[in-house]
Amino acid sequence: ETGVTQTPRHLVMGMTNKKSLKCEQHLGHNAMYWYKQSAKKPLELMFVYNFKEQTENNSVPSRFSPECPNSSHLFLHLHTLQPEDSALYLCASSSETGFSSPLHFGNGTRLTVT
């Protein structure tokens, strides 16, 4: 049973749709992350939230809009996506203290943009 839960597990959406990905962590962590995993490419960090405040935005297009209402929940709102946005989107969390603290990942949402 993972401490980080992501829904939905799979999502197919058209380029004009609006959808949201949800992430919830039950580990008492204060930092949450969105990563994009594409085939044959390293994981790409998209956003970082620490104590609900966004601390990093890695030059992500505005068609991706994150939301962190509290330290346990993280959303990624999607609108007017492109086919190249099809990928596995991974949510992770970590303790705010200590840079050696590892990330705990969810199972990801497999997104297909048609």
Add this chain to the structure above:
Amino acid sequence: AQTVTQSQPEMSVQEAETVTLSCTYDTSESDYYLFWYKQPPSRQMILVIRQEAYKQQNATENRFSVNFQKAAKSFSLKISDSQLGDAAMYFCAYRSGDSGAGSYQLTFGKGTKLSVIP
């Protein structure tokens, strides 16, 4: 910017044998952390082992150990007595020890797909 290179896209190992996965990284920092993550077909990334750069002793976790060569910027993972459940993608990752901007970022390599042959 830091980069992480995993030069072996795919590896295979016979069950019960030992395999070593390679990872090199490029950084100008002296304080940092290194990690190996495993991603099985379930897609969840699981931490395998971690190493603090200031520690000279190589980290070990049961059948998993690392060979950390700081001067060579090398961080290889050795899996002993390989089991079928070890089959997965393995990712090497780097994290800065600098408390400034970007300090939460993990930089990943492209991964090595490990197959275990019964």
